[in-house]
Structures are given as C-alpha cells and as structure tokens.
Amino acid sequence: MTSMRIASGLGLLLGLGLAAGQAQAQEGDAERGQQAAGACVACHQADGSGMSVSGGESWPRLAGLPAEYIAKQLHDFKEGRRENTTMMPFANMLDDQQVVDVAAYYSEMPVTEAQGGEDADEDLLARGEQLALRGDWDEYIVSCKSCHGPGNEGAGGTFPGIASQHAGYIEAQLRAWQAGERGNDPQNLMGAIAERMSDEDIRAVSVWLANQSVASE
Ligand code: HEC
Ligand code: HEC
Incomplete structure (x- = not known):
C-alpha cells in the first residue's frame, strides 16, 4: 500500500520533470x-x-x-x-x-560572508530583523523566513537562501520587483511582498540579511 503510493508519487515527479522540458540534460x-x-x-x-x-x-x-x-x-x-x-x-x-x-x-560551495551591511545602525537592523523573522502584519508583510526557511538559509530548490547575500544585490532585486522589472517567477510571490515595502523597509531587511552569517557544516 505505502510502497504503491511512493511509486506513483515518483512517477508523478518524473512526469513533471519531463514536462518541464529541461530533462534532456543529464x-x-x-x-x-x-x-x-x-x-x-x-x-x-x-x-x-x-x-x-x-x-x-x-x-x-x-x-x-x-x-x-x-x-x-x-x-x-x-x-x-x-x-x-x-x-x-x-x-x-x-x-x-x-x-x-x-x-x-x-x-556545493560553502556559503560565504556578505558585504554591504557593515555600517547599518541599530534601529535599521531591528526593523530588518522584524521583517525577516516576524513580518509586519499592519503592513501585510509576511516574514521572509516563512518561505526562505528557518534562518532564511533557503528551503528546497525554489526558495534561495537570502541570509548572507550582499545588501546591494538584495536591495536591487526588491526594487526590481517593486518596479515590475523582475517578473520571472510566474506566481510573482516576491512582487506582492516588495510592493508593500517602503524604501526604508527594503534597506533595513537588506542590511540585516547581509549581516547574518551562515555556518557551513
Ligand atoms: C510567499 C513566499 C515568499 C516570501 C514570504 C518571501 N519570498 Fe523572497 N522569494 C520567493 C521566491 C519563490 C523566490 C524565487 C523567485 C524566482 O524564482 O525568481 C524568492 C527570491 C527572493 C530573492 C532573490 C534571491 C536571489 O538570489 O536572487 C530575494 C532577495 C528575496 N526573495 C527576498 C525576500 C525578502 C527580503 C523577504 C521578506 C521581506 C522575502 N523574500 C519573502 C518567495 C518568497
Ligand atoms: C560581468 C559580470 C558577470 C559575469 C562574468 C557573470 N555574471 Fe552572473 N550575474 C551578474 C550580475 C550583475 C547578476 C545580477 C543580475 C540581476 O540583477 O538580475 C548576476 C546574476 C547571476 C545569477 C542569478 C543569481 C541569483 O541569486 O538569482 C546566476 C545564477 C548567475 N549570475 C550565474 C552566472 C554564471 C554561471 C556565469 C558564468 C557563465 C556568470 N553568472 C557570469 C554578473 C556577472
């Protein structure tokens, strides 16, 4: 019974992989x-x-x-x-x-230290931590970690790790989503979040994430 279910689950996964059209590559x-x-x-x-x-x-x-x-x-x-x-x-x-x-x-490379968050002040970092770990329900902003995983270190193949990413890059991506310039996620999950963020929010979460080091095992 259980093994049947696993087998059909695998079949489904393989089917999806082939349907994605990139399965030709080894x-x-x-x-x-x-x-x-x-x-x-x-x-x-x-x-x-x-x-x-x-x-x-x-x-x-x-x-x-x-x-x-x-x-x-x-x-x-x-x-x-x-x-x-x-x-x-x-x-x-x-x-x-x-x-x-x-x-x-x-x-397969270990996560490296990020740059760009070095001179952020306490208040900015506190706001960044709030957005990254708890979100802000008054602004309808979901915490980043609810998708990017505990520690914002990534979850599965879909949600990349954003902790210990460069502040300037995170900021640029959030602005691109806000302006409708990064549209490559068909579900546009990030667009819906970025449009609710102020300039200060974007700066805050970017510098906070850049300051998180990710221990590699
Ligand atoms: C509802 C799920 C969800 C939430 C919540 C979420 N993200 Fe994302 N995020 C995604 C997905 C999905 C992608 C990958 C999009 C793609 O495939 O291009 C992504 C990608 C990113 C990237 C791009 C990373 C890279 O390497 O280019 C950044 C930066 C980012 N998110 C920041 C944030 C921040 C900051 C927050 C919290 C304020 C947040 N995300 C909350 C779903 C989410
Ligand atoms: C001249 C500089 C430059 C070179 C060389 C370069 N890249 Fe990039 N790469 C960038 C920039 C800038 C971005 C960010 C683009 C954006 O803002 O959308 C980027 C983004 C990426 C991303 C998306 C990362 C993410 O987190 O979403 C991947 C993957 C990537 N590059 C892979 C490569 C690979 C593989 C090569 C070599 C074949 C390469 N790049 C060569 C500048 C470069």
Missing part, C-alpha cells in the same frame, strides 16, 4: 561545472562569493544557492524572462548541460 556534474564556470569568476569570484559594488551593480553570491534555483535563473536569463544586460551574454554561453553543471558546482 544530471549536473560539479567537476564539469568548474570548467564552464571559467567565464564567471571575474564577477562571481572563484569561491562563488560575488561582490557588493557600492554605487554600482552588485554581483550576487552563488555559493550554496540551490542547484535547481541557479539552473532556473540561468534559463530565465537565456530565454529573456529575467532581464539583465550584464548577465545575459554569460547565460547565453551555456548549453543546457553546462547550465546544470555550473548549478551543481556553485550549489
């Missing part, structure tokens, strides 16, 4: 991924840490993000669902196999 291989990532280190760095560029466009940390999430973003850049003129040519360099390979490569 499973990701981190060693091959390292080769394909040669073009990425200039910005995302050899340890996957990326960089907070103050006053410019920050390069996100890729180290420790879920492989599924990374692969989805790369396909979204390639197919124009996520628009960024810096990233697009690099996503376009990768074929479907290389996408899953680099995704495996970066997902």
